[in-house]
Amino acid sequence: MASDTTITHVRITPIAFRDGPLLNAAGIHEPWALRAIVEIETSDGRVGISETYGDEPMLKVLEQARPLLIGLSPFALNTMEERVRATIKAVPGAVEFELAPGSHAAKNAPKVISTFEVGMLDLQGQIVGAPVVDLLGGAVRPAVPYSAYLFFKYAEHIGKPYAPDTWGEGISPAQIVAQARRMMDLYGFQSIKLKGGVFEPAHEVACMQALAKAFPGLPLRLDPNANWSLAASIAAAPALDEILEYYEDPTPGLEGMAELARHTKLPLATNMVITTMEDFRKGCEMGSVKVLLSDHHYWGGLRATQTLARMCRLWGLGMSMHSNSHLGISLMAMTHVAASVPNLTYACDTHYPWQEEEVVKGGRIRFEQGSVVVPTTPGLGVELDQDALARLHSQYLECGVRNRDDLQQMRRYDPSFTGKTPRF
Ligand code: GKR
Numbered sequence: 001m002a003s004d005t006t007i008t009h010v011r012i013t014p015i016a017f018r019d020g021p022l023l024n025a026a027g028i029h030e031p032w033a034l035r036a037i038v039e040i041e042t043s044d045g046r047v048g049i050s051e052t053y054g055d056e057p058m059l060k061v062l063e064q065a066r067p068l069l070i071g072l073s074p075f076a077l078n079t080m081e082e083r084v085r086a087t088i089k090a091v092p093g094a095v096e097f098e099l100a101p102g103s104h105a106a107k108n109a110p111k112v113i114s115t116f117e118v119g120m121l122d123l124q125g126q127i128v129g130a131p132v133v134d135l136l137g138g139a140v141r142p143a144v145p146y147s148a149y150l151f152f153k154y155a156e157h158i159g160k161p162y163a164p165d166t167w168g169e170g171i172s173p174a175q176i177v178a179q180a181r182r183m184m185d186l187y188g189f190q191s192i193k194l195k196g197g198v199f200e201p202a203h204e205v206a207c208m209q210a211l212a213k214a215f216p217g218l219p220l221r222l223d224p225n226a227n228w229s230l231a232a233s234i235a236a237a238p239a240l241d242e243i244l245e246y247y248e249d250p251t252p253g254l255e256g257m258a259e260l261a262r263h264t265k266l267p268l269a270t271n272m273v274i275t276t277m278e279d280f281r282k283g284c285e286m287g288s289v290k291v292l293l294s295d296h297h298y299w300g301g302l303r304a305t306q307t308l309a310r311m312c313r314l315w316g317l318g319m320s321m322h323s324n325s326h327l328g329i330s331l332m333a334m335t336h337v338a339a340s341v342p343n344l345t346y347a348c349d350t351h352y353p354w355q356e357e358e359v360v361k362g363g364r365i366r367f368e369q370g371s372v373v374v375p376t377t378p379g380l381g382v383e384l385d386q387d388a389l390a391r392l393h394s395q396y397l398e399c400g401v402r403n404r405d406d407l408q409q410m411r412r413y414d415p416s417f418t419g420k421t422p423r424f
């Protein structure tokens, strides 16, 4: 009987997987990306799984919250949430890594709630024999579209920790077009995002123009991660107005974005200036953005993402999804919730093509014409591969990375790199 089932064990396993030398506003990705894999075991022998951030502060709060689940029914999401909110306190102002809103310690409670909610929904789905999307009200689309997520990059990591990836250097407009072409050929994406905020705006605009020429009519986005001043963002707007579907976080702050909105025809999108409901209210009043990039990992879970989607509908904002480096469990959680959101107006972001390793049975998840098909099997539709988990956990133990630090990594290439923002 579903109601007799209780949670008996929770296992938290930090993992590390290879990541490319991808450039961004903060610096450059380290050779290893971190995640935590959470297994929630029940009295009837089932295991629900979840994937989240793997930095040390996150591991610490997960460990602190772990006992709160013991004895709970997997259906007791509201009790779980109350317990977590009562125990896990925000650390205001503490920011581990500026570009990854999920690593803000101020979001500790929603991050933990999200992690547990996904594992508990996986269990619920297994118990009732339904995919997670059905527990969220059912799929409004059979497959979820993702966009090609391009990065400026070096050909290999400093210190050569392992053989270079197969993507080569990505700096010139021609190299960025080649990266896009390869990503489209491999996965069939129908829209393209470039992570900017790395080079002079004129160079990044030239790359977008080259993409527009190479892929006529394909929706394009540029995300300088708030590394452009308001003046630089306004100056770049006329050229971008002609080619982008949205202009993502070019400049810092709700005020800056609101002012920029008066100088461009483009909808402004964000995963940086709106990361709480308070920001949402202010941003709507100020007219700062037209598109919100949600992320269940730090907004408090799949059901909280649905609430956010309803708020977007109410306030007339478009909706898409933000991503950090992640593996297949997160991809499936994103896919289930995105399938349940009627007003998903743009293809979601995913870093997934940049990851080569996997922790789920069957290996890498497939994209069909740029989309992930929504599973119809019970729960999340993916299971943990215990051998892969053990391998990625040993990599974690050996790699020495414990917190994401793109700035320090960049200083290994360029000791004078300040990380000052906005840089342009
Ligand atoms: O992984 O370099 C990265 C991204 O820049 C990431 O940190 C951002 O949070 O992808 C994200 C974004 O859209 O801002």
Ligand code: MG
Pocket: 223, 225, 248, 249, 270, 271, 272, 322
């Ligand atoms: Mg962004």
